[in-house]
Amino acid sequence: SQTIHQWPATLVQPVGSPLSLECTVEGTSNPNLYWYRQAAGRGLQLLFYSVGIGQISSEVPQNLSASRPQDRQFILSSKKLLLSDSGFYLCAWSVGQGVRYEQYFGPGTRLTVT
Amino acid sequence: AQKITQTQPGMFVQEKEAVTLDCTYDTSDPSYGLFWYKQPSSGEMIFLIYQGSYDQQNATEGRYSLNFQKARKSANLVISASQLGDSAMYFCAMRDSGANNLFFGTGTRLTVIP
Numbered sequence: 388s389q390t391i392h393q394w395p396a397t398l399v400q401p402v403g404s405p406l407s408l409e410c411t412v413e414g415t416s417n418p419n420l421y422w423y424r425q426a427a428g429r430g431l432q433l434l435f436y437s438v439g440i441g442q443i444s445s446e447v448p449q450n451l452s453a454s455r456p457q458d459r460q461f462i463l464s465s466k467k468l469l470l471s472d473s474g475f476y477l478c479a480w481s482v483g484q485g486v487r488y489e490q491y492f493g494p495g496t497r498l499t500v501t
Numbered sequence: 502a503q504k505i506t507q508t509q510p511g512m513f514v515q516e517k518e519a520v521t522l523d524c525t526y527d528t529s530d531p532s533y534g535l536f537w538y539k540q541p542s543s544g545e546m547i548f549l550i551y552q553g554s555y556d557q558q559n560a561t562e563g564r565y566s567l568n569f570q571k572a573r574k575s576a577n578l579v580i581s582a583s584q585l586g587d588s589a590m591y592f593c594a595m596r597d598s599g600a601n602n603l604f605f606g607t608g609t610r611l612t613v614i615p
Binding site for chain 2 (some may be wrong): 419421429430431433436438444446475477479485486487489490491492493494495497
């Protein structure tokens, strides 16, 4: 069966510090991968998605970046965090790109920028 | 542009009763998919049920059913025989054929009362 891992689970970082969040998927090949952010009490906002190694699409201009160095690894980074980067970050995967394919989410990383 | 609306910020239901969570959507694409996710306090998004725009019958998955009214552009989630473990945030989401990701509503917080 497929599983998705995210770490760390919780992170407290000062403004201006760098960020690296990692997501890995097991049990599937060539998944589509997604990074979402959820502000407190809000819905999910898509940040990045990837359909293959080295292929990254950005949905929202910001100081975050994403990379996909391996087929089942997706990394979210920032060189300098802002207060507004605080939130709950969720990684997700799916197979296929039609309307039918649901996304499966990881456990999330709760980021607090102080 | 796609749009998902959940007008109920919070709902209460007595244990063992049924509850309906509302979701309306807007898209000009005739081909789309509708999804419901559950987010317990742990934060993980759990896929519950899917309805395709061309599906002739309403989707059902165990105690979950989707009341799909295409003309009204609504996709309400019905949870039968509510359990205490159903207390969570519930998100409606949509993807049309031109999108790579899901668009989420703002969610409804369901509380099951013993």
